[in-house]
Amino acid sequence: MITQIVFWFFAVVLIGSAVMVVSARNPVHSVLFLILAFFNAAGLFLIAGAEFLAMILVIAYVGAVAVLFLFVVMMLDVNFSQLREGLQRYFPVGAAVGLVLFVELALSASAWRIAPNVRDLPHARVPGASSNTEALGELIYTHYVFLFQACGLVLLVAMIGAIVLTLRDRPSAKRQDVAVQHARVPADTLQMMTLGLGESTTGNGGFRRPIGKSAEKPVSRPALVIENSPDREG
Amino acid sequence: MNWTLALPEIVLSVSGLAILVFGVLQRRDPTQVCSLLTLAAFVLTGVLVLLAPDGIGYNSVFVGDDFARYMKILSLAGAALSLILSMDYNRREGIGRFEFPVLLLFSTVGTMVMASSENLMTLYIGLELQSLAIYILCAFDRDRLGSAEAGLKYFVLGSLASGLLLYGVSLVFGFAGTMEYRGLQAALSASAEIPTGLVIGIVFIIVGLAFKVSAVPFHMWTPDVYQGAPPPVTSFMAGAPKIAAFALLLRVMAGPFGTASHQWQLLIELISMASMLFGALAAIPQTSIKRLMAYSSIGHMGYALMGLAAATPAGMRGTLIYLAVYLFMNAGTFAVIVAMRRRGRPVERIADLAGLGRTDPGLALAMAIFMFSMIGVPPLSGFFGKLLVFSAALQAGLPVLVVVGIVSSVIGAYYYLRVVKVMYFDVATAAFDRPAASVSLVSAGMGLVTGLFILLLGPVSSAAQAAAAVLFR
């Protein structure tokens, strides 16, 4: 009884917020409704006994994917009202397609008949697991190790792709290069000189770059040289 | 567990990881070295594929057999040819980065996993690995608007197709209780009547895969993506992934859903007919050679599907040979397209080929061979492909399909011949830039394979025979 009430509650809110995602005028509201939809879907998963999926939905979808969506709609310079103009024109077609899909689903649900020997087929059963997460853990890493490693490759390709498509080397960018910083010695930037009494740096040719870094010859007379190479740590 | 079963895939993936690390640690530009290393990895994997044992492993998610071997060798060959084309093209276009061969390599791993799938989950993950890498490769020339557009379009429509496929898989799992092909086969043959939900699931899977092979009515993305993506990527897209998607179609339809063949046969027939006709008619007004190739590829997929529609071992063999033939013709044609450059810039109009017969007779001859082969003129390779699928369809009692195939071949001959006419009878404008040796090598090599296919017919045919026999065991 309680389960049924909770199910209907989650289901109704889920469908309502899904409708709002596509019909809300403000895209930020759409994303917020999407988050609400994710939470309700997680609730449905919980009722179905798939605790792990419910938690992953909250962590990965609400925590990461929805935030990325929010990023995109808040920052992209897109005129959303213009995008919406087609809605009225395409609504009949869209509604017709939706109706067909719905009828198909209804048909398949009404003809729901399971193959007779289903019970014997799935041999990926985990008898001793106390929870859903534990059962998954026992299967993913040993039984389905091949698929698990292939998933690793998919994630790697996604990583490469994100970098290949977006990262640019900017010559103007000031990057921290730890190796270069460590390789620096005082002689690169500093030169100690003794300045005679009453003499000024200006009288000795002003500030100079240290020896080796500049084409200028060092002055014969010692002068105070102040470090003026570009500050790398800045 | 028999670990050596997937040794080729494991070796290829590990060498991909090694090349990635090697490339990123290099101070100087490692693109050329990485491309060569990737080529070497392809060759090594090809050898391992030939040596790999048969059997089902990794808890029934992976299968090694003659069929998988045939498909893997084809996709490795396609990937290697595209890689050779890309080395020169990327350098000249200034988009040479070492991630290109690495992504190509991982995409090939995906196609190989697809070819060996023995479980609907393997199917899906292999498909995703392959597609994800291709989405990135399409947009690889990211500063060119067309390339970015191609990547985005392919990504959006491709993920839609993946979603449909996944929905179909979940329906099938819901009704049959298993995702293993053998289990599905057992479940289907045990029940006298196939539940509606399962049929809908099968249809969704067909839709998802038909999208990947760009069969009508799921072809909308093809022209734009083919035109926008860098040509080496297009040549890869038209080769290895389609072969892998076909591998899945053949394996899934003939194996687990074989007993339900009366349910999907008509669907495949319709898709095949629509693809052949649409590919032939829509290509006529095209002015861009890349778009022309896109429509031509839609048509060719229609011919290849004809063998599947027959649902007999002879039909499957026809499809397998057709795919091999198409792979080599296609790679050769794209080698010619890559060679189409004037004053350092790529050109792509058919009119740009004018007078190629005089300015570069070798290249023009190769192109003419590919065009005639695509029409199906004997004794070129395309003729044998068409002959085999037509005869299989006739034997299976599908004369309408054969008639449509012949009609669309005749219509298609018009635009292929137009290319030949432009090359040999139109007044030359300016000569193309001298193509790199690697590009000429690919076009000449593929020209030889296409022209002298009659010599290869024996071994290819027996390999395809063995591969098709596996499906009907």
Place this chain on the structure above:
Amino acid sequence: MHVVLADYFPVLVFVVIAFGIAGAMLGGSLLAGQQKPYAEKLSAYECGFDAFDDARRRFDVRFYLVSILFIIFDLEVAFLFPWAVALGRIGLFGFLSMLAFLGVLTVGFIYEWRKGALDWE
């Protein structure tokens, strides 16, 4: 099924309390406070001067890069949860399997690092 839901009863209580307090605060101020809105009061506060321009501007693509990389590692962590729960029962093989998975992603991490995708200028 009831067992599962019963487990989450504390969460339900927590949610009810959270919504209750938040609702009471908002509703209380709505009911008890004096509302006299005018244009200046409703405009966005920007250190005392008028807003320069619209906040909807195109941002650097590197923000997205960071969040995409975050999602990828987030998914990796999602794989770690069931592994940690079941580690006692899947033995050495399960452990090594996860190490191989992490090894693949470490290669990705090396790539990211050397490419400078994690640097901010």
